[in-house]
Amino acid sequence: MTSLRSWLVTASSLLLGTAVSAQRADPPATLRDFSEQRIRHQKTLGYALGGYALANIAVGAIAAGQTTGETKAFHQMNVYWNLVNLGIAGAAALSQRKQSGEGETLAQAVRRHENMKQLLLVNTGLDVAYVMGGLYLRQRGRTNELSGLPGKAAQQQGYGTSIMVQGGFLLAFDLVNYLLFKRRGDRQQEQLLQATDSGIGLVLPIN
Known part of the structure; x- marks a missing residue:
């Protein structure tokens, strides 16, 4: 009986030690952290797009x-x-x-995170459609050039190239930010949902 009790105490100590170590290494997300991270990322998106737009307009x-x-047509577009x-x-x-994560429920935070993705x-x-549209416009310009309409051809080709460049930038911009949202937010979301489903305050993420 004494040996059984000693084994249980030892096993409990090991499990507790593992839980504490896991908590220190990778603490579970809180709802406020989850919401605030999404809001900060959204603001960063807006600032980055605005800065890029201002630079393009000036140049x-x-x-x-x-x-x-x-x-000339390229820069105009x-x-x-x-x-x-x-x-x-x-x-x-x-x-x-004026957005703040304060007061958001878990359901609201999850829905807004998924909506953003x-x-x-x-x-x-x-x-992708923008890039294809720009390519089509360039092809129309080449057709007009062969048809003896150099002025119209130059404008269409310049506009087409610009749309392809701008569409390509936005494609990379949106795709990278989607992956960042997914990488950062999905893990926190999973932690929060696991904690809610199990009804406990500590979640040990297993990678």
Whole structure:
């Protein structure tokens, strides 16, 4: 009986030691951390897109006045495209200015995290369409060039190249940020859901 009791005490001590070590190495996420991380990432997205748009508008506006033909059309479209990007970034910044993770329920936080991932995935599909649309416009320009319409051809080819470049940037931008959202947020979300489902306060993530 004494040996059985000693074995149980030893086993319990080992399990407790493992749990404490795991907790110190990788503490479980809290709901507030999960929400705040999403909000910070969303704000960073807006600032990055806005900065990129401003740089393109400045460079494009100067270059368009110093070039001609296809190159001029390329810079013009960069300006037009990034005026839209700047508007999107500005609207996002205004909507997120007062956002806080305080008061969010777990269901709300999970839904908003999943919605953000879905939005970025939808955007990647649109970005591919932009690149293909730019390629099509370039091909139309080449057709017009062969048809003896060099002015129209230069504009279409310049616009097409710009749309391909801008679409390619957005494709990389949205895809990378989707992967970051998934890598950072999904693990925290899993920890929170496991803790809720099991009804305990400590979750030991197993990789």
